[in-house]
Amino acid sequence: MVGMSKIATGNGHGENSPYFDGWKAYETNPFHPEDRPDGVIQMGLAENQLCFDFIEKWLMVHPEASLCSGEGVSKFKETALFQDYHGMPEFRQAVAKFMGKVRGDRVKFDPDRIVMSGGATGAHEMVAFCLADPGEAFLVPTPYYPGFDRDLRWRTGVELVPVICESSNNFKVTRNALEAAYGKAQEANLKVKGLLITNPSNPLGTILDRQTLKSTVSFINEKNIHLIGDEIYSATVFMEPEFVSISEIMEEVECNRDLIHIVYSLSKDMGFPGFRVGIVYSYNDAVVSCARKMSSFGLVSSQTQHLIASMLSDDDFVDNFIVESKEWLFKRHKYFTWSLSQVGIGSLKSNAGLFIWMDLRKLLKEKTFEAEMDLWRVIIHEVKLNVSPGSSFHCHEPGWFRVCFANMDDNTMEVALLRIRTFMLKNNEAMVPRNKLCRRSSLKLSLPRRMDDFMSPGIMSPHSPLPQSPLVRARN
Numbered sequence: 259m260v261g262m263s264k265i266a267t268g269n270g271h272g273e274n275s276p277y278f279d280g281w282k283a284y285e286t287n288p289f290h291p292e293d294r295p296d297g298v299i300q301m302g303l304a305e306n307q308l309c310f311d312f313i314e315k316w317l318m319v320h321p322e323a324s325l326c327s328g329e330g331v332s333k334f335k336e337t338a339l340f341q342d343y344h345g346m347p348e349f350r351q352a353v354a355k356f357m358g359k360v361r362g363d364r365v366k367f368d369p370d371r372i373v374m375s376g377g378a379t380g381a382h383e384m385v386a387f388c389l390a391d392p393g394e395a396f397l398v399p400t401p402y403y404p405g406f407d408r409d410l411r412w413r414t415g416v417e418l419v420p421v422i423c424e425s426s427n428n429f430k431v432t433r434n435a436l437e438a439a440y441g442k443a444q445e446a447n448l449k450v451k452g453l454l455i456t457n458p459s460n461p462l463g464t465i466l467d468r469q470t471l472k473s474t475v476s477f478i479n480e481k482n483i484h485l486i487g488d489e490i491y492s493a494t495v496f497m498e499p500e501f502v503s504i505s506e507i508m509e510e511v512e513c514n515r516d517l518i519h520i521v522y523s524l525s526k527d528m529g530f531p532g533f534r535v536g537i538v539y540s541y542n543d544a545v546v547s548c549a550r551k552m553s554s555f556g557l558v559s560s561q562t563q564h565l566i567a568s569m570l571s572d573d574d575f576v577d578n579f580i581v582e583s584k585e586w587l588f589k590r591h592k593y594f595t596w597s598l599s600q601v602g603i604g605s606l607k608s609n610a611g612l613f614i615w616m617d618l619r620k621l622l623k624e625k626t627f628e629a630e631m632d633l634w635r636v637i638i639h640e641v642k643l644n645v646s647p648g649s650s651f652h653c654h655e656p657g658w659f660r661v662c663f664a665n666m667d668d669n670t671m672e673v674a675l676l677r678i679r680t681f682m683l684k685n686n687e688a689m690v691p692r693n694k695l696c697r698r699s700s701l702k703l704s705l706p707r708r709m710d711d712f713m714s715p716g717i718m719s720p721h722s723p724l725p726q727s728p729l730v731r732a733r734n
Contacts, residue, residue: 270412277404277650284644299674302644304612305665306529308586323568345374349563352570360493365505373549375536376556378523382409388548390416390451397453399431401651403460419443452484458491461660463608471507487520493527496588497609515541533562594663601682612664619657630656641681
């Protein structure tokens with residue numbers, strides 16, 4: 259048998275991570291309300307499905323945006339023929355304008371610096387290829403998205419050095435943590451070529467504040483290393499404080515603009531992961547030129563470019579979509595976190611993203627990652643929920659889990675919450691001494707049956723005060 263390459267047959271993909279194992283458990287037994295009511299519910303997929311009704315209404319009114327409709331067929335031939343890898347001008351203009359709107363029009367983006375790729379996965383690999391040679395390294399604050407181990411490392415040979423962030427200060431990225439990671443890399447004879455930050459954070463659902471961003475820019479300038487800002491969740495900030503882009507910080511502090519690069523995508527902000535729209539936006543002319551050549555390996559289809567250009571060129575749609583999406587994320591996040599709090603489950607305070615960073619440290623039998631994996635197996639195989647353990651995100655402390663809340667309808671969410679409540683009730687009964695358990699046996703947890711029972715119709719703005727939450731009630 260003819261052998262395959264070492265890169266292809268190695269474990270660089272990271273598929274053996276519990277992050278991907280959870281997906282496999284879901285795929286072998288996916289939940290369906292009628293066909294598989296006891297199946298695994300997918301809560302490991304960071305996907306935004308909350309605004310599809312809004313998007314579909316626009317599509318119904320604008321059938322010409324689709325080349326597969328009678329109204330759009332006149333554009334079929336010219337779009338189906340060869341397209342330059344720079345991308346359609348109207349596509350790049352629309353994406354650049356959308357990126358500015360998401361950032362409150364506080365900064366403008368040049369369409370000529372928009373480079374396409376096959377999703378954020380392709381964009382990250384593209385940037386790593388342009389900036390570092392095999393064996394060189396990027397610093398990455400923890401916890402971080404498990405796919406980075408694949409996206410940045412597998413085919414490029416680049417190394418990732420964790421910047422250890424602690425729960426004691428809500429996992430903030432500090433100058434001391436950056437210096438410590440940089441020092442460890444030097445001790446390991448690794449040449450550090452850059453720092454990758456995710457803002458808003460996956461998996462934390464938090465944003466980097468202005469002062470932290472300024473400190474980060476100061477750090478990379480002093481070290482003369484690149485800064486990659488993954489901003490693919492920038493439109494998911496549903497509550498104050500507002501999102502601050504690295505592109506804004508560049509205008510406020512002295513920095514070498516050639517060191518700054520942004521990775522963007524429509525997978526999270528608009529809920530279009532299937533369209534594979536990834537963007538590299540670099541302030542470095544040489545990187546733009548190199549990345550554009552690389553984009554030949556992962557272009558966005560011309561049909562998708564045509565649709566996205568049509569949609570994002572509609573200013574009224576974009577303005578309303580940004581508001582609508584934030585409102586739905588706000589409502590879902592608030593209801594979900596409140597429901598968990600009623601059964602004693604806490605989470606990191608967050609205001610962005612499609613997930614929460616759930617704190618289950620008190621459920622660990624001991625403070626070890628082995629105990630975390632034991633708990634995760636129970637949640638996967640017995641509770642039948644695919645949540646992702648913190649260790650797969652390189653979290654330094656056991657007991658944290660990422661739970662996605664925007665990739666399901668209300669009914670599925672209620673089933674998931676019921677399973678969590680049932681699990682916590684059983685767990686509490688096991689932990690409470692028998693004499694105390696008898697006194698509590700008459701107590702039952704009563705929660706709203708649906709999200710609409712919790713959120714009043716008048717609560718629409720992400721910055722509005724919440725109504726008084728219902729309390730846990732005791733029934734006889």
